Amino acid sequence: MSAISSSNRRDFLKKCLTGAAVLGAGGRMELLRAAEQEAPLTKSKVVIARDPMLRGTGATVDSHRMLTLLDRSLQALFDRDNPTETWKKLVRPGDTVGLKVNTLGGRGLSSNVQLVEAICERLQEAGIKASDIVVWDRDSDEMEHVGFHVSTGGNRMQCFGTDRVDYEQELVTHGSVGSRLSKILTQRCNVLINVPVLKDHDGAGVTIALKNMYGVIHNPNKYHPNGCNPYIADLNMLPEIRTRMRLTICDATTACFEGGPGYKPEYSWKNNALIVSQDPVALDYTGWQIIERKRAEKGLKTLEGDKRAPNYIATAADAQHRLGINDPRKIAVVEV
Amino acid sequence: MSHELDRRSFLQCALASGAALGVGKFVPLFASPAQAAPQKQDDSRFTVEAKFYEKLPNNKKIKCKLCPRECTVGDRERGYCGVRENRGGSYYTLVHSRVCAAHVDPIEKKPLFHYLPGTLAFSLATAGCNVNCKFCQNWDISQVRPEQVPAEYAPPKLVADLAKHYSCPTIAYTYSEPVIFSEYLMDAADAGHEAGVRSVVVSNGYMQEESLKTAYGKADAVKIDLKAFSESYYKDVVVAELKPVLASLVTLRKMNKWTEIVYLVVPTLNDSDAEFQGLARWIKTNLGVDVPIHFTQFHPEYLLKNLPITPVPTLERAKAIADAEGLHYVYIGNVPGHPAQNTYCPKCHRMLVERVGFTASQMLIRKGSCPFCQQPIPGIWHA
Numbered sequence: 001m002s003a004i005s006s007s008n009r010r011d012f013l014k015k016c017l018t019g020a021a022v023l024g025a026g027g028r029m030e031l032l033r034a035a036e037q038e039a040p041l042t043k044s045k046v047v048i049a050r051d052p053m054l055r056g057t058g059a060t061v062d063s064h065r066m067l068t069l070l071d072r073s074l075q076a077l078f079d080r081d082n083p084t085e086t087w088k089k090l091v092r093p094g095d096t097v098g099l100k101v102n103t104l105g106g107r108g109l110s111s112n113v114q115l116v117e118a119i120c121e122r123l124q125e126a127g128i129k130a131s132d133i134v135v136w137d138r139d140s141d142e143m144e145h146v147g148f149h150v151s152t153g154g155n156r157m158q159c160f161g162t163d164r165v166d167y168e169q170e171l172v173t174h175g176s177v178g179s180r181l182s183k184i185l186t187q188r189c190n191v192l193i194n195v196p197v198l199k200d201h202d203g204a205g206v207t208i209a210l211k212n213m214y215g216v217i218h219n220p221n222k223y224h225p226n227g228c229n230p231y232i233a234d235l236n237m238l239p240e241i242r243t244r245m246r247l248t249i250c251d252a253t254t255a256c257f258e259g260g261p262g263y264k265p266e267y268s269w270k271n272n273a274l275i276v277s278q279d280p281v282a283l284d285y286t287g288w289q290i291i292e293r294k295r296a297e298k299g300l301k302t303l304e305g306d307k308r309a310p311n312y313i314a315t316a317a318d319a320q321h322r323l324g325i326n327d328p329r330k331i332a333v334v335e336v
Numbered sequence: 337m338s339h340e341l342d343r344r345s346f347l348q349c350a351l352a353s354g355a356a357l358g359v360g361k362f363v364p365l366f367a368s369p370a371q372a373a374p375q376k377q378d379d380s381r382f383t384v385e386a387k388f389y390e391k392l393p394n395n396k397k398i399k400c401k402l403c404p405r406e407c408t409v410g411d412r413e414r415g416y417c418g419v420r421e422n423r424g425g426s427y428y429t430l431v432h433s434r435v436c437a438a439h440v441d442p443i444e445k446k447p448l449f450h451y452l453p454g455t456l457a458f459s460l461a462t463a464g465c466n467v468n469c470k471f472c473q474n475w476d477i478s479q480v481r482p483e484q485v486p487a488e489y490a491p492p493k494l495v496a497d498l499a500k501h502y503s504c505p506t507i508a509y510t511y512s513e514p515v516i517f518s519e520y521l522m523d524a525a526d527a528g529h530e531a532g533v534r535s536v537v538v539s540n541g542y543m544q545e546e547s548l549k550t551a552y553g554k555a556d557a558v559k560i561d562l563k564a565f566s567e568s569y570y571k572d573v574v575v576a577e578l579k580p581v582l583a584s585l586v587t588l589r590k591m592n593k594w595t596e597i598v599y600l601v602v603p604t605l606n607d608s609d610a611e612f613q614g615l616a617r618w619i620k621t622n623l624g625v626d627v628p629i630h631f632t633q634f635h636p637e638y639l640l641k642n643l644p645i646t647p648v649p650t651l652e653r654a655k656a657i658a659d660a661e662g663l664h665y666v667y668i669g670n671v672p673g674h675p676a677q678n679t680y681c682p683k684c685h686r687m688l689v690e691r692v693g694f695t696a697s698q699m700l701i702r703k704g705s706c707p708f709c710q711q712p713i714p715g716i717w718h719a
Binding site: 105106163166178201202219222224225258259262264267 | 395396397405407408410411413414418468479480481483575638639
């Protein structure tokens with residue numbers, strides 16, 4: 001097979017994708033999608049969608065406005081007018097879709113239930129059966145505590161933690177990481193949508209998209225030394241994660257600039273935004289800058305000054321990982 | 337699937353099953369972590385405020401003072417060991433009385449060769465560990481969080497009762513890493529001593545001086561796994577540091593605590609002559625020639641499956657180097673039938689304790705001395 005020059009690699013991949021779709025070669029298509037994400041040749045796009053009236057006059061997020069905000073963010077990301085068409089770019093009937101939420105922060109700083117409902121609504125409109133959607137995190141009790149209703153059967157959407165099904169017995173390894181993966185990831189979904197929260201983290205600096213994968217493994221406690229570096233990057237290299245990951249929808253409706261990952265009202269702010277991207281590194285870099293701006297506004301040190309800069313983001317972008325882009329010149333941040 | 341038992345029925349069942357229990361057998365009431373699916377447990381009865389930590393001024397953080405890692409742990413987070421959690425600015429152990437493995441083992445299996453030869457140890461573990469050895473044989477309990485393995489509620493008094501029931505003069509805290517369940521260990525050791533049962537600890541020794549003195553001060557003997565004699569190995573293979581472990585050995589010596597050392601010889605990683613020699617010299621200088629050291633055979637496991645079993649000649653080379661340095665009690669472990677499993681008098685060289693596998697088949701030491709030349713043999717020989 002002849003070599004493909006880097007200049008036309010993207011076109012080549014596009015043609016392959018088209019061909020794969022016609023042929024129905026689902027597995028190959030996923031791999032190619034993953035490969036395309038692996039080394040984007042143009043700018044990585046990150047969309048920040050805001051709605052100052054997301055909560056109306058109250059404290060609770062308005063479901064209708066959330067759905068609209070979600071649509072706006074994804075239509076901007078994919079340059080589409082129709083929300084359903086947007087989702088059809090990501091999933092197709094027959095897919096089993098996992099929404100990996102983050103509920104560690106407890107009430108006040110976990111993936112928003114209204115956001116997850118909005119995603120599920122659009123997934124079903126795109127042809128995904130309700131029972132093929134699983135909303136999950138590591139622990140069912142933590143999920144219930146923040147407002148999710150655990151559901152494990154019937155034709156409804158599934159919602160539960162790994163505690164209900166356990167982790168795989170076999171270890172998977174990459175670089176510094178050796179872990180057992182949640183059976184929800186390995187056995188219950190072929191598509192992964194990451195739904196993290198925009199948060200400060202006392203060890204890693206920030207916890208957004210990449211670090212949310214700590215909720216996929218049985219031993220996250222082993223990977224907090226050295227600011228979680230290179231553990232976060234190595235973890236996200238696991239094929240079981242990479243080949244499934246399609247999109248990150250970061251819940252930045254309430255965000256945290258200090259004292260994370262647990263919820264501390266004094267260090268949180270109502271940001272009323274979503275941050276979406278197919279490049280988790282670019283998204284994390286962008287989210288980090290948002291947190292830094294908030295810290296500056298509040299008179300706090302930079303994370304670097306606090307000796308906890310999120311260096312794992314650069315590691316995730318390096319030549320050994322290539323999980324995305326962390327160079328701001330190559331990240332297109334679109335605010336809508 | 338394991339099920340909860342109240343203390344009475346637990347003990348009754350334990351007693352009933354005891355008649356059929358042989359040496360080295362699994363105590364059947366504790367479900368096998370490798371086979372059973374985890375289940376939700378009532379955490380509250382296993383949750384006790386930790387003893388070794390300090391509260392930090394900001395953001396409800398704490399600093400753990402149990403081991404040299406000194407994890408700074410934010411609210412709702414756990415330390416590296418995975419069994420201690422910050423809840424609202426206070427730090428809790430989640431594994432007090434939360435036993436995930438229990439066996440009746442020969443004391444030789446720990447291994448402790450100079451401690452009550454031929455006796456049994458009621459051996460138990462909780463989930464968790466403060467290091468992450470790539471060769472861990474028990475990673476399915478040591479490298480998990482407590483909620484990920486089935487466990488039984490075994491309060492200290494029950495442990496002491498079970499040890500007595502199984503004719504074990506000793507409780508052994510082993511399999512995972514006792515440092516991370518120090519509070520439980522201390523309480524169980526106290527309960528054991530009240531009932532006339534001793535305690536021994538099988539540990540990596542990676543802990544702070546205060547916690548070592550407080551927790552292991554309760555033990556009657558300690559076995560330390562000295563994983564290597566280089567910082568690079570500790571950093572890369574163990575995810576810890578050598579220096580604090582050496583400091584622990586010196587502290588145990590100062591405490592006059594009976595201590596034996598195990599050195600797992602891993603082919604190509606910690607098996608050089610220079611490392612064996614450095615180790616033997618350090619022991620001789622800092623601990624004395626009478627501290628037993630066991631060079632044991634590695635078997636591929638966990639994250640280190642690409643290396644072969646340690647060749648017996650490598651173990652014999654290690655022993656020869658340590659012998660040449662003048663250490664008196666150098667053993668070879670995990671090689672059943674090897675003559676270096678026996679204890680010999682350092683003066684007259686007669687065999688004093690013969691071992692076959694984990695069984696002490698002959699024990700000739702009398703009143704702590706060689707019966708042939710009256711050379712004192714250090715150890716705890718009689719109950």
